[in-house]
Amino acid sequence: xxxxxxxxxxxxxxxxxxxxxxxxxxxxxxxxxxxxxxxxxxxxxxxxxxxxxxxxxxxxxxxxxxxxxxxxxxxxxxxxxxxxxxxxxxxxxxxxxxxxxxxxxxxxxxxxxxxxxxxxxxxxxxxxxxxxxxxxxxxxxxxxxxxxxxxxxxxxxxxxxxxxxxxxxxxxxxxxxxxxxxxxxxxxxxxxxxxxxxxxxxxxxxxxxxxxxxxxxxxxxxxxxxxxxxxxxxxxxxxxxxxxxxxxxxxxxxxxxxxxxxxxxxxxxxxxxxxxxxxxxxxxxxxxxxxxxxxxxxxxxxxxxxxxxxxxxxxxxxxxxxxxxxxxxxxxxxxxxxxxxxxxxxxxxxxxxxxxxxxxxxxxxxxxxxxxxxxxxxxxxxxxxxxxxxxxxxxxxxxxxxxxxxxxxxxxxxxxxxxxxxxxxxxxxxxxxxxxxxxxxxxxxx
Numbered sequence: 001x002x003x004x005x006x007x008x009x010x011x012x013x014x015x016x017x018x019x020x021x022x023x024x025x026x027x028x029x030x031x032x033x034x035x036x037x038x039x040x041x042x043x044x045x046x047x048x049x050x051x052x053x054x055x056x057x058x059x060x061x062x063x064x065x066x067x068x069x070x071x072x073x074x075x076x077x078x079x080x081x082x083x084x085x086x087x088x089x090x091x092x093x094x095x096x097x098x099x100x101x102x103x104x105x106x107x108x109x110x111x112x113x114x115x116x117x118x119x120x121x122x123x124x125x126x127x128x129x130x131x132x133x134x135x136x137x138x139x140x141x142x143x144x145x146x147x148x149x150x151x152x153x154x155x156x157x158x159x160x161x162x163x164x165x166x167x168x169x170x171x172x173x174x175x176x177x178x179x180x181x182x183x184x185x186x187x188x189x190x191x192x193x194x195x196x197x198x199x200x201x202x203x204x205x206x207x208x209x210x211x212x213x214x215x216x217x218x219x220x221x222x223x224x225x226x227x228x229x230x231x232x233x234x235x236x237x238x239x240x241x242x243x244x245x246x247x248x249x250x251x252x253x254x255x256x257x258x259x260x261x262x263x264x265x266x267x268x269x270x271x272x273x274x275x276x277x278x279x280x281x282x283x284x285x286x287x288x289x290x291x292x293x294x295x296x297x298x299x300x301x302x303x304x305x306x307x308x309x310x311x312x313x314x315x316x317x318x319x320x321x322x323x324x325x326x327x328x329x330x331x332x333x334x335x336x337x338x339x340x341x342x343x344x345x346x347x348x349x350x351x352x353x354x355x356x357x358x359x360x361x362x363x364x365x366x367x368x369x370x371x372x373x374x375x376x377x378x379x380x381x382x383x384x385x386x387x388x389x390x391x392x393x394x395x396x397x398x399x400x401x402x403x404x405x406x407x408x409x410x411x412x413x414x415x416x417x418x419x420x421x422x423x424x425x426x427x428x429x430x431x432x433x434x435x436x437x438x439x440x441x442x443x444x445x446x
Contacts (some may be wrong), residue, residue: 042380043109045071045134047101047125048116049079051237052139052166055369056114057090059376067112067380069095071104076235077215099217101125105132112383115139118239120246123148124224127444130159137379139166141252142396146404146423147435148444149397155446156393162383163393165400167260168375169338170391174356178334178341179265186343186352187329190266194326195258195308197250200315204241206287207231224442233287241288244411244436249290251406254323255308260391260399261325261336262306269398270423271298271306274405275415282313296406301420308406338371398423408433 044067046056053072060067072083072095080097087095098104105113105128113129115122115138123143126136136156142165143149156163169175182190210232212218218230225245239246240253247253263269278294294310309318319326324337332351335342338360343352360369381387401423408430409415416427425431438444 040066040384042067042111042383043070044068044112044114045073045104045107045110046083046114046116047071047073047104048118048121048139049074049076049083050116052116053083054086055372056116056376057087059373059380061090062373062377065377065380068093070107070110071096071098073098073101073104075099075217075221076213100220102128105129105134108133110134112137112380118221118246119144119248119252120225121223123152124438124442124444126152126163127155127446130155130161130163131446133159135162135379135383137164137166137376140256140400141248141403142393142400143404144248144252145434145436146401146408149400149404151444151446153394153397155444158446162379162389164375164379164382164389165391165393165396166372166375167257167391167396167399168360168371169257169261170264170396171375171378172338172356172358172360172371173374174341174354175261175336175338176390178336178343178354179261181343182265182327182329182334183267186332187327187334188331188346190327190329191303192305192328193262193266193307194319194328195255195262195306196319196325197254197258197308197310197312197323198315198318199312199322201292201313203283204238204287205233206285207234207242222439224438224444226437227439238287241290243289244407247290248403249407249410250292250310250312251294251296251308251403255294255296255310255406256400256403258323258325259306259308259402260396262308262327263399263402265325265327265334266300266304266306268300268304268306270401270420271300271405271418272420273299273415273417274402274409276406276409278310278406278410291410294406294410296402296409298402298405306402308402 044060049072059065060069072080074080084097113134113136115125115136117125119141122138126138129136143152208231212230216235221235234242276296278291280291281293292312296308298306321337327334332345339358340355345351358370360371378387378390382389411433412430416425416430418425
């Protein structure tokens with residue numbers, strides 16, 4: 001590496017001298033950028049060009065990121081075409097488009113995979129990327145089940161790769177500030193956190209057989225999942241609600257974020273007990289196959305408790321925001337979300353507040369904003385050895401476990417005890433849902 005840097009340094013000096021002595025040999029701005037900083041540049045590929053993809057363009061385009069987008073990869077032709085058009089608003093060069101993630105990972109020039117595929121692809125695709133020598137930024141949920149949760153952490157260690165989950169509030173300065181104050185006693189002893197998500201999602205079509213849409217590689221979209229015939233409205237977004245083959249319900253889709261903040265604020269790891277009360281409460285005969293209303297409860301040592309109150313299809317404003325976290329302490333309380341915090345004393349009087357100017361989306365589909373940008377810059381800088389991850393995957397996976405406990409408790413219809421050191425469940429029926437069945441040849445192995 002030192003020799004390479006010396007070579008590039010000498011090349012740059014030589015090129016600059018020739019250019020200054022002969023203006024006819026002057027380089028274009030694009031050619032100049034390709035040389036300057038090339039030794040430190042990170043080559044990026046994005047797999048999954050759905051609603052979240054626009055969140056990744058600004059951090060890649062930032063000068064200090066020194067990153068270059070090589071590939072836009074998706075199994076749907078229209079997604080690739082749309083992304084290629086939209087990315088031109090941020091970049092002055094044109095990345096390649098590709099249907100097959102495996103071809104992208106075969107390219108040794110790629111340093112990073114941003115994995116924004118559907119949930120059932122997150123761990124298998126990320127493990128494949130690490131095995132191919134890539135660092136990984138994986139969108140939430142980083143895993144589809146507890147077995148994958150463990151595999152992802154093991155793979156990061158085995159292949160010595162930087163892996164960051166898209167729990168971007170970990171890179172929020174105001175959230176870091178108030179949680180540090182909580183840890184330093186600002187509200188006494190914190191004992192309970194309520195993480196919440198409120199939305200008014202509408203009716204979902206009942207699945208019915210349909211031809212595979214033009215331009216969709218349905219075989220590759222399914223990838224690791226058990227094969228089935230195509231049903232309409234599946235590939236784009238409603239796979240979230242069409243059974244457990246692909247999605248992780250609203251807990252995986254959204255509770256991931258606030259459960260992570262709650263656990264961070266209370267300073268706890270695995271719970272010793274989990275239970276849920278959840279059901280499908282709205283549009284009884286529509287195609288939504290999972291709970292749309294959920295109250296999950298997690299108990300921790302030192303009598304600490306976290307609850308997730310999820311209302312996907314009832315927009316009643318219970319907490320004054322669409323999503324956020326409330327932390328209760330012996331001497332006060334804190335409300336925080338992606339844009340603000342409010343600290344109250346024990347009598348309920350406001351004693352401290354902060355409103356940030358970040359533009360991170362809340363409950364709108366897609367999202368993106370300054371917190372995602374900060375989270376990705378932290379990821380890039382960690383790869384270069386200039387920073388430490390704000391959300392290392394071994395810690396993020398513990399928050400992710402709470403999502404999986406939520407879904408397991410719902411599917412089995414009962415609560416269960418958990419080994420607070422290992423995260424393992426003391427219930428045979430619940431442990432049957434620890435992993436999942438894969439399409440032949442697609443099981444992730446490390």
